[in-house]
Amino acid sequence: MALKTKIKICGLTRREDILFLNRFPVDYVGFVLYPRSPRYVGENLKHLLGYVREDIQKVAVLVNPTYEEAKAVLDTGIDLIQLHGEETVEFAKKIGLSRVIKAFRIKDKVELDLIAPWEKAYAILTDTFVKGVPGGTGKTFNWSLAKVLVDHGYKVFLAGGITPENVKQAILTVSPYAIDLSSGVEISPGIKDYAKINNLFRQLEN
Template identity: 60%
Template structure:
């Protein structure tokens, strides 16, 4: 069964609620334009005790910003912008999840090849001027093809209670990345939806 990453967390009580579940990754957004931006709360949120790996999500950050997140206790850095490979290598590719935004036509698998040694590849839906958190699905046949090429894939983009099980069956990703699909409002998780997700996926 796919691992689970719950992203866009902003509230301490939501993270504490997740401790009872087998969540594998928790994600914190450090993109100021996002409604899920954690800003100067990042240090406190990363200090909370949870078994899940802590992922900090950036869009074209400086190395200093990334270094600070790692110093605060981030396990992984998710890059959602136009960051070059050399920047990721400076961080350490083994600590980088590199996001690619997928159009339903014209996605080139060759673009992924330089990133094969990254911790993982994240596939999200392409929407102009929106680097992530779209809440929209894309053609999962593309994701299925990427998985078949041997990539470790986090599948994002519109995953929710209605399609999570089908996403696992159809794509067989390494992990599902879910944010808006488990929310009561941007940055505030719906605890009942989280319970239902783990029941649905038999965790």
């Protein structure tokens, strides 16, 4: 089964969840390296990467890392770095802009002038703004704002409260390059729900 919209499942923490996902047409998997997140994998990252199916791209989620931290993560075999803090384009260029997914938390408008410098990044990820929380909120935002970026030619990963129940509407509304799910396919933070994952791909097949 080939899906037009790419699928990213983020917040993986367990070997068994990775092995389960390997059975599905997943394009990206994400691992959180932000210590304050309940989905933080830390030193376990390299071990978990060994279980990911070969054709799936591996993404590390970082918040305001140093250059040394980002470089060390790339050296583990990670394919892409997703930046969720106040990182600058200059910083991203040092680690390789084409390997960076830059996250923007959307409140009530899209600030194209802030996003424009990132046009050569691997992709732009749109997530819901929640004060003090860099991602994984489980809350949606006004998807028409993400559609503005798609209409401007950006490669958009749509995140923020995506579930098996609303995934089709999200794709129809935004036409994103990829859909990014985390809490929408979980039992609890970092523990994936296999029934929800099955339902997700059933929805996408129809």
